Amino acid sequence: MAGRQLTALESALIELRSAVAQVRLPLPLPEAEEQGKVAQEIVRQLDDYVMPRLATIDAPLLAVVGGSTGAGKSTLVNSLVGREVSAPGVIRPTTRAPVLVHHSSDARWFSDDRILPGLARSTGASKDSRSLLLVVEDSIPPGLAILDAPDIDSVVVENRQLAAQLLAAADLWLFVTSAARYADAVPWGFLRAAADRSAAVAVVLDRVPPRAMTEVPPHLGQLMSERGLGDSPLFAVPETAVDPQGLLPASAVQPIRGWLAALAADQSSRAKVVYQTLDGAIAALAAKTPQLALSVDEQLDAIEQLRAEVDHSYAEAVRTVQVQTADGTLLRGEVLARWHEFVGTGEFFRALEQKVSWLRDRLMATIRGEPPGAGNLKIAVESGLESLLREEAAAAAERAEASWQAHAAGRALIASAGMDLSRSSADFDRKAARVIRDWQGAVLDLVADEGMSKRSRARFYALGVNGVGVALMIVVFAHTGGLVGAEIGVAGGTAVLAQRVLEAVFGDQAIRRLAQTAKDDLDGRVQTLLADELVRYHMILDGLGVESEQSARLRQAARAVESAREGGLPTTADEWEEEAALPPAEPRLAIDAPTVTQIPSTEASEDSDIVDAELVDQPREELR
Numbered sequence: 001m002a003g004r005q006l007t008a009l010e011s012a013l014i015e016l017r018s019a020v021a022q023v024r025l026p027l028p029l030p031e032a033e034e035q036g037k038v039a040q041e042i043v044r045q046l047d048d049y050v051m052p053r054l055a056t057i058d059a060p061l062l063a064v065v066g067g068s069t070g071a072g073k074s075t076l077v078n079s080l081v082g083r084e085v086s087a088p089g090v091i092r093p094t095t096r097a098p099v100l101v102h103h104s105s106d107a108r109w110f111s112d113d114r115i116l117p118g119l120a121r122s123t124g125a126s127k128d129s130r131s132l133l134l135v136v137e138d139s140i141p142p143g144l145a146i147l148d149a150p151d152i153d154s155v156v157v158e159n160r161q162l163a164a165q166l167l168a169a170a171d172l173w174l175f176v177t178s179a180a181r182y183a184d185a186v187p188w189g190f191l192r193a194a195a196d197r198s199a200a201v202a203v204v205l206d207r208v209p210p211r212a213m214t215e216v217p218p219h220l221g222q223l224m225s226e227r228g229l230g231d232s233p234l235f236a237v238p239e240t241a242v243d244p245q246g247l248l249p250a251s252a253v254q255p256i257r258g259w260l261a262a263l264a265a266d267q268s269s270r271a272k273v274v275y276q277t278l279d280g281a282i283a284a285l286a287a288k289t290p291q292l293a294l295s296v297d298e299q300l301d302a303i304e305q306l307r308a309e310v311d312h313s314y315a316e317a318v319r320t321v322q323v324q325t326a327d328g329t330l331l332r333g334e335v336l337a338r339w340h341e342f343v344g345t346g347e348f349f350r351a352l353e354q355k356v357s358w359l360r361d362r363l364m365a366t367i368r369g370e371p372p373g374a375g376n377l378k379i380a381v382e383s384g385l386e387s388l389l390r391e392e393a394a395a396a397a398e399r400a401e402a403s404w405q406a407h408a409a410g411r412a413l414i415a416s417a418g419m420d421l422s423r424s425s426a427d428f429d430r431k432a433a434r435v436i437r438d439w440q441g442a443v444l445d446l447v448a449d450e451g452m453s454k455r456s457r458a459r460f461y462a463l464g465v466n467g468v469g470v471a472l473m474i475v476v477f478a479h480t481g482g483l484v485g486a487e488i489g490v491a492g493g494t495a496v497l498a499q500r501v502l503e504a505v506f507g508d509q510a511i512r513r514l515a516q517t518a519k520d521d522l523d524g525r526v527q528t529l530l531a532d533e534l535v536r537y538h539m540i541l542d543g544l545g546v547e548s549e550q551s552a553r554l555r556q557a558a559r560a561v562e563s564a565r566e567g568g569l570p571t572t573a574d575e576w577e578e579e580a581a582l583p584p585a586e587p588r589l590a591i592d593a594p595t596v597t598q599i600p601s602t603e604a605s606e607d608s609d610i611v612d613a614e615l616v617d618q619p620r621e622e623l624r
């Protein structure tokens with residue numbers, strides 16, 4: 001296949017495979033688990049069957065024998081071959097590698113990983129159910145291979161999955177059911193799926209008691225017609241005793257063997273079967289994809305909702321801090337006490353006046369010092385701001401976590417987060433303290449710059465950078481006014497005093513601007529600090545791997561497959577669209593389609609050795 005030009009259909013399918021393989025549905029939304037399986041099935045069927053089939057259209061036809069536990073699949077395969085190649089089971093469940101029987105001239109098609117690449121090949125008995133036991137058998141015709149699949153209703157999950165996987169890789173289903181259980185719901189679920197994707201199916205109705213021969217096969221034929229399998233041949237095998245090797249009499253399986261041989265020998269019917277199943281499988285893959293895209297969209301919606309919720313929680317904290325650093329809230333307690341200490345002793349103004357006169361004729365650079373208490377006030381502002389930030393960040397984390405707790409998807413994320421999302425991150429306090437110190441530093445720089453350019457440098461130096469700086473902080477905290485009730489007296493008075501101090505230094509025009517600059521700076525720093533906290537939640541959401549382009553890519557890929565498929569498969573059998581792909585089984589029975597082949601009864605069995613079904617006989621649903 002190296003160097004072979006890919007067809008448009010193959011290219012479209014490769015793109016579809018890659019788009020589907022990238023689908024992630026990590027949030028436990030209603031459809032997610034099921035659609036996750038669908039995605040796996042699509043990828044698997046492309047790898048196992050569709051791509052290799054398109055690449056090697058001449059490969060032998062693979063008939064997969066499927067059906068319920070104890071239906072007689074292995075016995076049928078053995079009887080078709082004429083010796084025991086697949087151990088029939090009495091004790092269930094059996095965990096054995098599925099057996100693929102092929103003619104020696106076809107070995108090259110199956111020994112490598114062309115089809116079913118996930119299953120290792122073996123040639124000896126293997127207990128590994130994820131391997132494929134290859135059996136060479138020249139009694140079956142070249143161009144046809146028969147695979148004995150595990151029970152579709154096995155009690156072992158892996159067996160059930162493997163059975164479905166193998167049937168999805170079949171060119172032809174040889175579906176075995178028994179007269180006793182032909183109306184069970186499980187096999188009909190499979191048959192219906194086969195009909196939905198136009199897979200070529202032949203049904204073998206096993207172990208029909210001679211008395212029931214006139215009733216059961218026609219009834220099954222009718223069920224098949226009603227369910228889209230009217231073109232499928234139906235072989236009715238009468239109940240007989242198995243021989244000492246566990247084989248059915250040759251005559252019992254001769255019609256099936258003959259029919260398969262005819263199919264294998266006729267290039268054109270074989271091609272028709274291959275194309276019918278292949279085309280149906282491709283159409284079904286493309287048809288499943290939009291639903292998958294929808295599930296991706298649902299994931300994206302949920303992720304956006306989860307993101308919006310945490311964003312909202314933190315936006316609220318940013319807003320609260322913004323308001324509370326401007327409405328006087330901070331002008332309480334320790335800050336207020338220190339402010340009074342700073343200005344209230346009278347020392348402050350005295351110092352201010354004295355220094356101004358003293359400075360008048362002197363070099364200002366030699367003056368240092370400031371009214372006592374500026375340092376304490378600065379520390380009080382620092383801790384007031386710090387506890388505001390801590391409280392609001394903690395409240396935001398609590399809200400964020402609670403909003404995720406409110407739905408299953410969020411709860412799953414919390415459970416797998418590996419950190420406590422209901423609290424601020426461990427280094428938040430340290431970062432908050434740093435942000436406040438940085439802001440205070442910036443305020444001091446701001447007043448220092450402004451102070452140097454003013455004529456009233458004397459007053460500025462008299463107060464000191466710290467004194468002017470803390471006064472500006474006080475003005476910021478009261479800036480928007482907005483004070484109510486009793487607070488206005490204390491806090492409002494505080495602010496007025498600070499304002500007056502600054503006016504004396506800078507003039508009232510400048511104060512507005514400085515206060516605004518300092519406030520904007522604080523808001524910006526707080527926003528960044530809290531946005532850093534949000535990163536934790538965002539990283540979880542981004543780490544889910546659900547990409548916003550995924551669903552568009554899926555839809556696009558499915559459309560491309562559809563239109564490439566309408567261009568037609570590279571078939572040489574022109575009539576295959578008009579006719580049923582499968583040649584009819586002979587002789588015909590006088591009922592409506594499908595054709596029923598009755599196999600003449602040999603001797604009736606008295607002592608059948610059936611213990612199988614009973615062992616795992618679970619309550620089963622019948623077809624309605």
Ligand SMILES: Nc1nc2c(ncn2[C@@H]2O[C@H](COP(=O)(O)OP(=O)(O)O)[C@@H](O)[C@H]2O)c(=O)[nH]1
Nearest residue numbers: 069070071072073074075088089240241242608
């Ligand atoms: N008497 C009789 N026994 C059968 C027939 N087909 C299968 N069995 C027995 O039923 C049991 C289950 O058959 P098996 O082929 O392993 O069923 P599978 O689970 O579909 O592979 C085995 O013990 C078989 O010998 C039949 O047509 N007649």
Ligand SMILES: [Mg+2]
Nearest residue numbers: 073074088089
């Ligand atoms: Mg079996």
